[in-house]
Amino acid sequence: MSTVASKRCNDAWIWTWRRELRGGHEQQQLTDLFSIVNGYSFGSDMDKWMWVGPSSNFTVSHARSIIDSYELGNFVRPIDWCNLVHIKVHIFNWRLHLNRLPAKSNLPDRHIDVGNSSCGLCNTLEETADHLFAKCSITSLIWARIQLWIDLTIPAWNSVDDIWA
Template sequence: MALAEVNDKWVWIETNLYEFLICTVKRMLSKRNDYCGNYVLEWCKWLPLKCIVFVWRAEMEKNATGAACIDLNINVEVSNCPFCDYSDETVSHLFCSCMIASTIWLHISRWCKIALFVVSSVRDILELQNLMRLTGLVKNVFHGILIVGCWCLWRARNSLRFENKEVQVEEIIREIKSLGYFELALN
């Protein structure tokens, strides 16, 4: 490898142009890309901020699951999934591969009359409305339902983990529907 004696140049990521153009910056910002590699969450305006922040943290796997607590050297009595007690409680397991989560997503796909879907990460859940090629209000509502679904799963997990309340899929589905309708009606 040899070094060449060439002047350094600044080049825009999107266009390979050497000059500054406002329209290029506007186009870059409107594409919702983050060039440092972070996922940019599509916000759902009609949901409470706590739900949005929760799924944003879940996508980064920053929620206090059993496995995350162990990774941070926090003593926890049990690190298995409280729903199935089969696997370590990770964000991906809790929202994607656990039997309870799979059943919730099955009910949501039937309720929303869309094709059955399988997800392997929270990012998959958050991008599902794009993969289904939904548009307009239908896209926004479905996206909101998915976020509410994650929030309700987490609340059911917390009730089971901290209050020993029995988890019933029908109750979680009822909560998803009522929260979804309630929040949509407010906005």
């Protein structure tokens, strides 16, 4: 049985991988892990899992709040989930609000090279969620057609945040 301490020798980490690291994101995660654990001293006892949440007892709600605080950061506005709206619409709304839609401006964060980041519709400005939903000249025409179709006035938006205001 292996221990964490057995993976460290003379201030160097010794790892055996099933495959080579892909570099980029994986290498950055490993570097981040090393920067976190380098200050710790590991004993020779067998490794064990231990919950370090608000109490010594593990609960799913505590785990979820830790993950949410890491993933969502300072996201303060809760998304209103309505049973009358399809779940896919809710998820799209949630991803739009978090700026997690695959717009060309977000793809490099996922290590996807898109080359030209200009809007695929109007080809004038960078393709961001704000541009696609509030500022693009082509989508403005689409919103105008939707207004005519549903016979309802939709206010003009300057950013995605204005949609929920």
